[in-house]
Amino acid sequence: MRALQTILSDLVFLLYPEYCLACSVEVPVSQHAFCLDCLFHIPFTDHFDNYDNDFLLHFLGRQQLECGLAIFQLQKGGRVHDMLSKLKYRNRRDIGFTLGKMFGELFIQSNQYKEVDYIIPVPLHRLKKRKRGYNQSEVFAQGIATHISAEVNSSCLLKVRKSDSQTRKNRNQRLENVFDSFVLQNEELLINKHILLVDDIVTTGATLEACIMRLKVIEGIRISLGAIAITE
Ligand SMILES: [Zn+2]
Secondary structure (H helix, E strand, O other), rough: HHHHHHHHHHHHHOOOOOOOOOOOOOOOOOOOOOHHHHHOOOEEOOOOOOOHHHHHHHOOOOOOOOOOOEEEEEEEOOOHOOOOOOHHOOOOOHHHHHHHHHHHHHHHHHHHHHHHOOOEEEOOOHHHHHHHHOOOOEEEEHHHOOOOOOOEEEOOOOOOOOOOOOOOHHHHHHHHHHOOOOOEEHHHHHOEEEEEEEEEOOOOOOOHHHHHHOOOOOOOEEEEEEEEEEEO
């Protein structure tokens, strides 16, 4: 009996973190990644309940999309901002993976869920990926894949050139700046497929839009967008 309890508690730790994902101090609420205080303070979006949300509206009139979903609103200096800095700069890939599982769970329960063929993470330039050791959007994608039956595809969309700084540029200049840095390969794999394109943080949306513009030339492709957080 005791052995079984130990096995069960080990399993729970595999599924849910030992410490709150946001503050890393408190114990999370049962079967959740966050403690009660963080759950209360973290700004969740309405995206999974609301098709016409600010994520999708951001691309309205320019890009044809199936849906756009982010888990959190990002506030500078807030708890989500801290958590995502750890994911990006402090080797905390567990954060990306757990948030991916959370996204997958929310997505599959939402009325916007449609079967996905491939989850495509926004790529990093290979030198940047080597330096960081991982692509945070790819870790997020791997977490999502544990809940929806779709394969993570990191080989069709590649980043081949580092983009210049995006500050002091208007929307069109930003888009032009990043568009050339993405290329496709083996794109026949994506013909008539529904793909979920995912990024960690969406700010101006220029990176996602550049990726969409590359992908949308593929015959019969349908694109949904997913992110951990979107700026207000
Ligand atoms: Zn907490």
